[in-house]
Amino acid sequence: MMTAKPVHFYNDLSLTLKEIQRILQDGAINRHAAAHHPIVATLDQDGCPTQRVMILRECNWPLAHLRFHTDLRSNKIAEINANNSASVLVYDEPAKSQIRLSGKLNLGTQSVTEEAWTASTEFARRCYMTECAPGSDAAAPKSGLPEWIEGKKPNTEQLISARQNFATLIFEFDRIDWLYLANIGHRRAKFMNDLKHDSWKGSWVIP
Numbered sequence: 748m749m750t751a752k753p754v755h756f757y758n759d760l761s762l763t764l765k766e767i768q769r770i771l772q773d774g775a776i777n778r779h780a781a782a783h784h785p786i787v788a789t790l791d792q793d794g795c796p797t798q799r800v801m802i803l804r805e806c807n808w809p810l811a812h813l814r815f816h817t818d819l820r821s822n823k824i825a826e827i828n829a830n831n832s833a834s835v836l837v838y839d840e841p842a843k844s845q846i847r848l849s850g851k852l853n854l855g856t857q858s859v860t861e862e863a864w865t866a867s868t869e870f871a872r873r874c875y876m877t878e879c880a881p882g883s884d885a886a887a888p889k890s891g892l893p894e895w896i897e898g899k900k901p902n903t904e905q906l907i908s909a910r911q912n913f914a915t916l917i918f919e920f921d922r923i924d925w926l927y928l929a930n931i932g933h934r935r936a937k938f939m940n941d942l943k944h945d946s947w948k949g950s951w952v953i954p
């Protein structure tokens with residue numbers, strides 16, 4: 748007989764939404780959380796789904812925004828310029844929750860990008876110093892960084908030209924599909940956000 752006590756949000760849609768909020772907000776600040784490195788899916792230029800792991804930098808829950816950082820020269824930028832529909836996936840094993848978010852990915856504004864650049868460390872900024880675009884063919888195995896900076900921390904002056912390669916991506920989500928795994932019975936719910944009214948409407952779904 749299953750006697751485990753259900754978690755507090757088990758049969759409650761508004762508490763479930765708060766649990767989703769908790770997982771995403773924690774993911775943005777806790778590098779050990781599963782939601783710190785979600786999978787971000789877009790459509791490539793042939794219309795095929797493509798995915799990559801990205802670090803979650805910020806979750807603005809009231810605006811239903813997630814912020815990511817990337818290289819402006821990377822393939823995903825051309826992809827979202829052609830079609831900015833995107834999906835973000837988190838599986839938080841300790842929380843037994845799968846969260847699937849659907850929405851649109853857009854480049855962050857200049858001020859958001861400048862603020863994010865200023866807040867990042869020199870080591871983080873070094874990623875944007877590669878001489879060729881990420882995804883370029885390489886004749887030999889290499890990091891793409893100039894040799895003189897391999898294994899070293901660049902100074903502010905050395906990072907000046909890297910700034911133009913740095914971009915922020917803002918993922919604005921308006922649909923959530925949530926699945927919670929439990930021996931006593933799984934739970935699944937969907938939430939839709941009418942962005943004009945800033946309100947989530949939830950309903951239960953058979954897992």
Ligand SMILES: Cc1cc2nc3c(=O)[nH]c(=O)nc-3n(C[C@H](O)[C@H](O)[C@H](O)COP(=O)(O)O)c2cc1C
Nearest residue numbers: 784799800801802816817818821822823824881882
């Ligand atoms: C743990 C981890 C974290 C990553 N974080 C980022 C990130 O924050 N931003 C990013 O653009 N790529 C990140 N990547 C690399 C991407 O997964 C991907 O390889 C790269 O962005 C190129 O993707 P694209 O060709 O689809 O543009 C990360 C990879 C791993 C394994």
